[in-house]
Amino acid sequence: MDPNLKPGNTKMRILDATAELFMRYGYTGTGLKQIVADANAPFGSLYHHFPGGKQELGVEVIHRSGAMYLELVTAVFDAAPDIVSGVHDCFDGAAEVLRATDYADACPIETVALEVASTNEPLRQATAEVFESWIEGAAERFRTAGIGDRTARELSISLIALLEGAFVLCRATRTTEALGAAGKTAAAAVEAALRHVAPESAQP
Amino acid sequence: MDPNLKPGNTKMRILDATAELFMRYGYTGTGLKQIVADANAPFGSLYHHFPGGKQELGVEVIHRSGAMYLELVTAVFDAAPDIVSGVHDCFDGAAEVLRATDYADACPIETVALEVASTNEPLRQATAEVFESWIEGAAERFRTAGIGDRTARELSISLIALLEGAFVLCRATRTTEALGAAGKTAAAAVEAALRHVAPESAQP
DNA sequence: GTCTATACTTTGATAGAC
DNA sequence: GTCTATCAAAGTATAGAC
Numbered sequence: 001m002d003p004n005l006k007p008g009n010t011k012m013r014i015l016d017a018t019a020e021l022f023m024r025y026g027y028t029g030t031g032l033k034q035i036v037a038d039a040n041a042p043f044g045s046l047y048h049h050f051p052g053g054k055q056e057l058g059v060e061v062i063h064r065s066g067a068m069y070l071e072l073v074t075a076v077f078d079a080a081p082d083i084v085s086g087v088h089d090c091f092d093g094a095a096e097v098l099r100a101t102d103y104a105d106a107c108p109i110e111t112v113a114l115e116v117a118s119t120n121e122p123l124r125q126a127t128a129e130v131f132e133s134w135i136e137g138a139a140e141r142f143r144t145a146g147i148g149d150r151t152a153r154e155l156s157i158s159l160i161a162l163l164e165g166a167f168v169l170c171r172a173t174r175t176t177e178a179l180g181a182a183g184k185t186a187a188a189a190v191e192a193a194l195r196h197v198a199p200e201s202a203q204p
Numbered sequence: 205m206d207p208n209l210k211p212g213n214t215k216m217r218i219l220d221a222t223a224e225l226f227m228r229y230g231y232t233g234t235g236l237k238q239i240v241a242d243a244n245a246p247f248g249s250l251y252h253h254f255p256g257g258k259q260e261l262g263v264e265v266i267h268r269s270g271a272m273y274l275e276l277v278t279a280v281f282d283a284a285p286d287i288v289s290g291v292h293d294c295f296d297g298a299a300e301v302l303r304a305t306d307y308a309d310a311c312p313i314e315t316v317a318l319e320v321a322s323t324n325e326p327l328r329q330a331t332a333e334v335f336e337s338w339i340e341g342a343a344e345r346f347r348t349a350g351i352g353d354r355t356a357r358e359l360s361i362s363l364i365a366l367l368e369g370a371f372v373l374c375r376a377t378r379t380t381e382a383l384g385a386a387g388k389t390a391a392a393a394v395e396a397a398l399r400h401v402a403p404e405s406a407q408p
Numbered sequence: 409g410t411c412t413a414t415a416c417t418t419t420g421a422t423a424g425a426c
Numbered sequence: 427g428t429c430t431a432t433c434a435a436a437g438t439a440t441a442g443a444c
Contacts (some may be wrong), residue, residue, distance in 0.1 A: 010428090024322045032420060042429045047421070088310040101426065104322045110372055114315040117375035118228045118308045127376045157382050158371065158389035164372050165365030170315055171321035172331045178361050185362035188396065189389050214410090235437065246411040248440095257439065 009068035012048040013039040018061045022105045026056060026111040027123070054111035058112070059126045066130030070137055079193050083145055083194070084187050087159065091183030094163065103174050106167035134160055142190075148196040162186045217243040217336070222265045228308045230315040231262060231327070262316070263330045268310035270334030274341055287349055288391050291363065295387030296368065299380040307378050310371035338364055342375040346394075350401040359397050366390045 017039035021030040032054055036043050050057040073090055081087035097105055113127035138156035143149065162182040171177035221243035225234040236258060237378055240247050254261040277294055284290035317331035342360035347353065366386040373382035 026230070026232060026319045027231060029319055029323065031418075033418085044422095044429055045427075049428065090356075102322075111315075112319040113372055113376045114318060115230045115233060118306075119233065124378075129379070131376055133375055154385040154388060157385040158366065161369030161373060161386045162362065162365050162381055162389075163369065165367065165369030166361075168317055168368050169335055169361065169365060172317045172328060172335050174328075174332070180364055181358040181361040182365045184358060185366075185389075185393050188393060189392065192392065192396075236439085237436080247413095248411050249409075251439070252409065252411095258437095 004071055010039070010045050010204050013044060014041055014049065014057070015064055017023065019065045019108055020142050021103075022061060022065070022112050023106065023108050026093055027115045028043065053083055055120065055122060056118075058116075062109050062112065062123065062126040062130060066127075066133060066160055069108055069143060070134055076085045077141060084190050088183055089158075091163065091179050092184060094167070095179040095183075096171070098167075098170070098179070103171050107164055110164050110167060112186075114151075131160070142193070145194065149195050150168055151193055151196075155189060160190055161185045212241070214245050214249050218245055218250060218253065218261070219265055219268055222261055223269045223312055224309075225314050226262075226265060226269070227310065227312050231319045231324075259324065262324075264329050266313050266327065266334060267318065270331075270337060273312055274338055277338075278341065281345060287345065288394050291391045291394055292387055293324075295367065295370070295383050295390060298371070299374070299383040299387075302374055302383070304369075304381060307375050310375055311368055314368050314371060329351060335364070339348040346397070349398065351397050355400075356399055359393060362393055363390045 015034060018030070018035050020036060021038065032046060033043065035057075036046055037038065046057070047053065050060070066203070076089050076093060077083070077086035080089050090184055102147045109127050109130055113131070116127065118121040135153065136158060139152040140148075142152035147155065163179075163183060166178040166182035170176055218239060222234070222239050225239060225242065236250060237247070239261075240250055250261070251257065254264070255265075280297060281287070281290035284293050298310070311362050313334055316327065317335070320327040321333065322328075322335050336353065339360045342363060343353075343356040346356035346359055351359065366389060367383075370382040370386035374380055
C-alpha cells in the first residue's frame, strides 16, 4: 500500500470525498469545486495531486472503490457459514446500507460506468477492469466449491447483474423490495449450480 | 394518443432526440443546446413546448421511453412460442441492439434513474413509475401462465434486475457476455417457477 | 408559435503568489 | 506543496422581435 495515503492526507481526503459524491451524483453530476469543498482541500491541490484533472481523479477513484467493494464482499462471504448464506448476506447487507443512507449508497461505480460508457474511454476501461475483477473474484470462489469453470463464470456474472440491477430499482423506487427478490433468485441460482456438483467434491 | 404528436413535429423531434441522448450520455451529460441541435429545432421552441425546462422535458421523455420499451418487450413476448423462449428472445434481442449500436443503446432510463435518484425528486418518481409498470406488465404475464402472485412479482423484478445489471456490464466491457449469462439465469428462473405450477393450469 | 440574442451561473482548468 | 484569483467555455433560462 502506498505509504503516502495516510488517512487525513489531502490526497486521501479528496479520493474519499470523490468516491462518495460519485455514488450519489455520478461523474458528470459531481463538480470539482464540490469535491474540494467536501474534502476540505484547497482547489489547487486537486490539480497538484491529479495533474490529469477530473479524468485522472475519476480513474483512480474507480479503481480504489472497486477494490474496496471487492474486499467488503469477500469479507462477507468469508464470514458466512456457506456460499448460499454468503449470497443472502450480501443482498441483505446491501439493502441495509441502502436504507440507512436514504437510498444513496449503492454501488460505487455503477452510475459512473453508465455515464462514461459512450463518452470517456479511459474511464470506461477502468469500470470494465473493476467489473472483471469482481466477476473473477466470485468465480474463483464458486470453482473452489466444485462448480465448473464455465458455470462459475456465468453464475458470477448473473449474481453481479442481479445486484446491480436491483440497485437501480431500489434507488428509483426507494424500497428494498428488489434486493429481496433478486437475492432470492441469486441464492436459488447458486443452489442449482451446487446441485450439479459431484457430491464428494461439494462444499456447500 | 395526442394528435399534436405527429412525426416530424417540433415537439416530437425534441422528445425523440432527448430520449436518444439520455440513453447515451445520461441526464446531466445531455445539454439543452445539444438537444435542440439534434432535433433541428430552435432553442426557444424547447421552452415553448416545455415551460418547466429540462426537468419537465426529462419527465416526459422518461414516461414516453418507458412506455415504448414496455410495448417493445411485450411484442417480443407475444411473438414467442412460449414464455421461456420469450425471455431468451428479449436478452438475445437486447444483445443484438447493443452490438449494432456500438454498445450505446441499452435501457432508455437506467442511466437517468441512477443519476437523479438522490437529486431530483420529480424525475426519480418518473423512473420509479416506469419500473413499476414494467414489473407489473411482466408479472401479469407470469400470473396468466399460472404462477402465483407473489412468485410472479419476485420473478419479474429479478428478470428486470438481470437485464438492467447486464446492460451495465455489457456497456462497460463492450461485450455481450453478460447478457448471455443473465439470459440463461433468467430463463432458468422462469422454468423453475413454471415447474411449481399445477400441471393442469400450466401454459409453458 | 417560431426563432435569435443574451443574461446569468457553473463548469473544468490555469497562473502565480506564498 | 498550499492556496487564491481568474479564465474561457458550457450550462440553463429568459426576453423580446418577428
